[in-house]
């Protein structure tokens with residue numbers, strides 16, 4: 001499955017996939033706005049998975065990650081994370097953060113397997129459509145010699161070509 005940098009024209013497909021994965025969907029406009037400045041990569045044609053990351057000097061935040069239900073548990077999220085971590089390392093990012101709902105066991109297991117560690121909790125961070133509040137775990141991954149991103153990424157032969165294509169140099173990224 002092809003991995004490539006997302007473009008503005010991917011916004012509708014990304015919004016549709018996001019809607020199928022999350023209680024509170026992001027609109028096409030939201031994706032269009034984010035895609036103008038943030039780093040994003042997609043897998044598949046039509047798109048079956050994507051990741052979006054915001055960088056700020058030597059830190060980054062994973063804004064969203066989604067895999068189509070029929071493709072879950074096939075290693076797509078691992079592949080996207082491996083690419084983005086390798087690309088971030090190349091762009092001098094040293095620490096990556098994200099928030100994940102405490103009851104999102106699939107995502108918690110994924111990030112734990114990659115090597116993310118919990119560094120905090122945001123109380124009642126997510127409000128469910130039924131009004132129920134859910135805490136978020138704050139997870140962090142440190143890009144240093146002990147977290148060998150190359151090893152994560154080496155399963156993909158195209159990684160060195162792909163990960164740098166489409167890396168945004170303007171806007172909030174730098």
Ligand SMILES: CC(C)(COP(=O)(O)OP(=O)(O)OC[C@H]1O[C@@H](n2cnc3c(N)ncnc32)[C@H](O)[C@@H]1OP(=O)(O)O)[C@@H](O)C(=O)NCCC(=O)NCCS
Pocket residue numbers: 021022064065066067068071072073074075076077078079099100101104105106107109110111113
């Ligand atoms: C969480 C999500 C991104 C995982 O994507 P994926 O492509 O299925 O993940 P992978 O196939 O790369 O799985 C890697 C590891 O994560 C863990 N994992 C993934 N899905 C899991 C599940 N449903 N239950 C338990 N562990 C799971 C496993 O350890 C898995 O390794 P294994 O298959 O060898 O056991 C996907 O389920 C998804 O899109 N969920 C809805 C949106 C979401 O929650 N996004 C994350 C927001 S922070």
